[in-house]
Amino acid sequence: MLEVVQTQTIDPRQKQEGKCILIVDDEAIIRDLCRKALKGYRVLEAGDGEEALQVFEQGGIDVILTDVMMPNLDGIELLKRLKEIEPTLVVIVMTGYADKDVILNALKADADDFITKPLNLLQLKTAIDKALVKKALKEEIANLKNLDRLKSNFLSLVSHKFRTPITSISLFLQNLASGVYDPEDSAYQKNLRMIYDESCYLGGLVTDLLTFSQVMDKGEGLKLEPCNLNSIILELLHASKEVAGKPGVETAFDLEPLPSLFLDREKVSFAIKQVIDNAYKFSRSTGRVAIFIKNQDNICKIIVEDNGVGIAKEDLPKIFEKFYQVDSDHAGQIRGFGLGLFYAREFIRLHNGNIAVESELGKGTRVTITFPAAEGCPI
Structure with missing residues (x-):
């Protein structure tokens, strides 16, 4: 009998405490204002795009808030590189420009939200909260897609693993039924041994499947x-x-x-x-x-x-x-x-x-x- 386990759905907004925000701006005063407005989050800072990439490579970043116009590596190029590394990352673009080309380029690079300068600190906090919810949903969708891909790969692999020995056994039995084999022939004994080995292999595959099924069902608890x-x-x-x-x-x-x-x-x-x-x-x-x-x-x-x-x-x-x-x-x-x-x-x-x-x-x-x-x- 299958045991049905009920799981509780948790609103992504309940899991925001302790999330890490990276603020990227060449103006120290802007970074400081953002840090103060984002109490309750872990906040890291970078003065330009190159520094931001170095910080990001250390891991643990949930949302990036970046300016557009910066030395060394601007915000749009930073956005492109970040999305190549981690497509589910949420990036909010800060800009003091109403230039349509800037907005269009940011959208093409998959920007998740925009904040205009001068900053409204309440708007900033709201945008970060929304961004974290969006990131959680992105990750959930990515996980579902990955599970679907893994399921397809697994079914394809299992069918391939079973097909070869089953084909060998089927052909042997068809030849046996047609009277092709002479039980006294050495080739018959050799093929009979091969079919026995193939049937043992099939049994081993079934055992492996059951083993991995048990492994996957046991969760992460340690005894x-x-x-x-x-x-x-x-x-x-x-x-x-x-x-x-x-x-x-x-x-x-x-x-x-x-x-x-x-x-x-x-x-x-x-x-x-x-x-x-x-x-x-x-x-x-x-x-x-x-x-x-x-x-x-x-x-x-x-x-x-x-x-x-x-x-x-x-x-x-x-x-x-x-x-x-x-x-x-x-x-x-x-x-x-x-x-x-x-x-x-x-x-x-x-x-x-x-x-x-x-x-x-x-x-x-x-x-x-x-x-x-x-x-x-x-x-």
Whole structure:
């Protein structure tokens, strides 16, 4: 039976406290007046467009209030660059000019609102409040579009993953029904084994789908309990089908003794499993996987190294994206759904941890997972 969970819709205006406003104007007195009028918000300042971009790159900006005429980089060019970086960003343009070309250029650059100089401080506060509501709505629309895109990608991926083995099984059964195969023929035995492997693969895909469904349904809450990472890693290695499937790959250990850490066992096990499985999955028939655990300056490090096929430099930034799979042969036959590393990173971050990947094509991959490991201090 499906459990229906009711959610409460929150008016975006209730979430404005603590929002960050960046004021961009070459006149210090204008910036100071705006800051004083925007009490209750976190306000940052920049004297021109170039400085504004530097501040924006540090993150955390919700709304930008910018003048048009400024040295180095004017407000219109700043607006264009900001929208290229973050389309959902809300930018309010301040101008003392009634020039239609200025207004038209700002609209073409996707300005969200205008305020004329000299400033009316009440109008300014109202414009900021409206801008934050607009930003929340923009983000919600963007999230819905992204969810729709992800759903389409997922359905396409699932159909592709299932189609190949189902086609193989169907063709074999059709030939069998037509009397093409002789049960005594060695080719029959070979194809029978292949079909058995394909059916096992289908079963594995179904298992993976159920696993990811459970992962997605469990939300972000953590069930912390004392965990021994050494024991978790050894259990994962013993149970891994990827490890069992590569008997020619040597496994090396250097597991430094650690105190128990307060972790969500299920989520951490899931994350480490993805990394270990990938190390073997992308190893050649022979090779070496090394697993290290170290405790340095109250930081617990889990390092998994392999000398397998590696990852191209251009692929590294994408490996944590949903549904992305490294496919160096471009054959489209990489097994799995490309969700493991996405959820692994999410779960590690929930523990205030981090995961980093270094790799070189043809030479192997090194994955480092870190957790805060202050003894006696729950994470």
